[in-house]
Amino acid sequence: MRPIRGFGAAALITTVLAITVATPAQANIPARVAALQSALKSLHLYSGFVDGVRGPLTRHGIRAFQRRRGLHVDGILGPETRRALGWRGRPGLGSRIMRYADKGWDVAALQFLLQRAGHGPGRADGLFGPLTRAAVLRAQEADGIRVDGLAGPETIRALRTGGGGDNGTAATPTGPVRFLRPVPGPIGSPFGAPRNGYTHTGVDFPEPEGTPIRAAGVGTVIYAAYNGGGYGNLVVIQHRLGYTSWYGHMSRIAAHVGESVTGGTLIGYVGQTGDATGPHVHFEVRHYDTPINPVPLLLNAVASSAPGQAGGIAPEECLGHWRPTRRPPRGSDWIGRERLCR
Numbered sequence: 001m002r003p004i005r006g007f008g009a010a011a012l013i014t015t016v017l018a019i020t021v022a023t024p025a026q027a028n029i030p031a032r033v034a035a036l037q038s039a040l041k042s043l044h045l046y047s048g049f050v051d052g053v054r055g056p057l058t059r060h061g062i063r064a065f066q067r068r069r070g071l072h073v074d075g076i077l078g079p080e081t082r083r084a085l086g087w088r089g090r091p092g093l094g095s096r097i098m099r100y101a102d103k104g105w106d107v108a109a110l111q112f113l114l115q116r117a118g119h120g121p122g123r124a125d126g127l128f129g130p131l132t133r134a135a136v137l138r139a140q141e142a143d144g145i146r147v148d149g150l151a152g153p154e155t156i157r158a159l160r161t162g163g164g165g166d167n168g169t170a171a172t173p174t175g176p177v178r179f180l181r182p183v184p185g186p187i188g189s190p191f192g193a194p195r196n197g198y199t200h201t202g203v204d205f206p207e208p209e210g211t212p213i214r215a216a217g218v219g220t221v222i223y224a225a226y227n228g229g230g231y232g233n234l235v236v237i238q239h240r241l242g243y244t245s246w247y248g249h250m251s252r253i254a255a256h257v258g259e260s261v262t263g264g265t266l267i268g269y270v271g272q273t274g275d276a277t278g279p280h281v282h283f284e285v286r287h288y289d290t291p292i293n294p295v296p297l298l299l300n301a302v303a304s305s306a307p308g309q310a311g312g313i314a315p316e317e318c319l320g321h322w323r324p325t326r327r328p329p330r331g332s333d334w335i336g337r338e339r340l341c342r
């Protein structure tokens, strides 16, 4: 019996230590979970979205990884499991100044914080590429700190206290996310309408071909290209707190990836590209990649260009340099596999 009791005591001490160590880093927990999810996703052991919430899918992923690597299977992210993740398991967030071409655990955590604040980059893959650098620059500008594209302690602090609402004093708004209507007309086909054994993932606004479509709120364009899953010419905007808004079937796209938009920014024109039987906007809202009914979040107001902001409306002739079928940038290919109905 003695060795078994000894083992139990050791396990207890380990648990107590783990709790003690975790406490000062409390504010980091969603970012830590997100970095873990990102690592598991790259190993095809996690199919959910990188949302920073440790749910059953995440625990299942840790177990599967531990089993694969012959580790003790407890579903807990201990030092041994973290080490086994290789470069995806290190270094910790805040232990270095992250810059272009860096990769690792901290980069994935940074990308999660950037997305939560609505700055892009569109996904958390642990690789500090051009989209991530652009997102860091946007965040630094928005938070009024030095704009250098380097993600050090100041940037991390601003992101943690800013858009996410981890612990209060925010430079960026932390209220609930609400959306303006992207076009003036009423809603035709509602959310969840049956479509050949699937359900509709958004709402449809029937509008005449060529009607300007405007961004429903503040955010960053993370996709602006043709989509083969039925959306046709599609623009996706990343907002705060894990929300994205999707605008499908455009005749013409008038936005580019990495563009910062506010409610009312012109992003395209109504059309019927993709799976559409007539001109309309397919408007979809997702929360951490799950399509939700946008109606409760919709304001009565229609997005319009701000008075005196002539840049809001550009004549179509001026948009010749936007190629609607331009290739999606690296890192946004996941949208190409998405379907209009689920």
Ligand SMILES: [Zn+2]
Pocket (backbone or CB within 6 Å): 189, 200, 202, 203, 204, 281, 282, 283
């Ligand atoms: Zn639709």
